[in-house]
Amino acid sequence: MASSIGAKASTSYLTSKPAVIVLLGPTGSGKSYFIRAATEDPSVKVGHGLESETQAIAAYHTTIDGSAVLLVDTIGFDGTFQSDADVLRQIATWLAQTYANGVRMAGILYMHDIRSVQFGGSAVKNLRMFEKMLGADALNNTVFVANQWADTCCQEAEAKLNELVQSPKF
Numbered sequence: 248m249a250s251s252i253g254a255k256a257s258t259s260y261l262t263s264k265p266a267v268i269v270l271l272g273p274t275g276s277g278k279s280y281f282i283r284a285a286t287e288d289p290s291v292k293v294g295h296g297l298e299s300e301t302q303a304i305a306a307y308h309t310t311i312d313g314s315a316v317l318l319v320d321t322i323g324f325d326g327t328f329q330s331d332a333d334v335l336r337q338i339a340t341w342l343a344q345t346y347a348n349g350v351r352m353a354g355i356l357y358m359h360d361i362r363s364v365q366f367g368g369s370a371v372k373n374l375r376m377f378e379k380m381l382g383a384d385a386l387n388n389t390v391f392v393a394n395q396w397a398d399t400c401c402q403e404a405e406a407k408l409n410e411l412v413q414s415p416k417f
Contacts, residue, residue: 264350265308265315269338271377272358273370274323277394281358282307282318291320304341317350324370331372339380352381354388359411361393361404 270278283291286309305320319341322334329337342352357374378386393408 265317266353267306267317267319267345267350268354268356269319269321269342269352270356270358271321271338271374272323272392273325273360273363276323276358276360277392278323278356278358279320281356281392281394282320285309285311285318304337331376335376335380338377342381352388354390355386356390356392358392358394360395361407362395362399 270281272278279291279293283289283293286307288307288309291305291307304322307318307320309316309318321338322329324331324334345352355377359370374386391411393404393411396404
């Protein structure tokens with residue numbers, strides 16, 4: 248990628264509003280890992296154990312191609328400590344507070360572990376609830392990110408991805 252990415256805060260955040268990108272997905276799908284890699288911020292905690300690591304919404308400033316970006320790490324769906332309804336409520340509250348301060352969401356990255364056997368019903372339900380909360384336009388700015396390719400057979404992963412892309416349900 249030909250982007251200059253750095254997590255260091257600068258004064259440009261005081262004069263320009265960052266593009267807010269919210270990361271959603273099941274617990275363990277790579278949201279925090281992505282943010283740590285994108286921001287190069289070692290303080291971003293990445294879970295490796297049996298329990299969910301992220302227990303609160305956190306935002307991380309970075310710069311991509313000279314533009315201010317705010318990557319929002321959310322609590323994972325199907326997590327250890329909170330129900331999906333509670334997670335969605337917290338995300339909606341955070342977004343409402345951010346919106347009240349004049350900051351608008353630019354997009355969503357929905358993280359999916361390609362090694363997962365299925366795209367579960369709770370994932371579909373959560374995306375639909377999120378769409379109802381924010382409106383259909385929110386999903387127009389959603390990018391589906393299939394990750395964990397290095398840890399799976401490429402043919403199987405490509406077949407799963409093709410099924411997801413071609414299915415009108417997803």
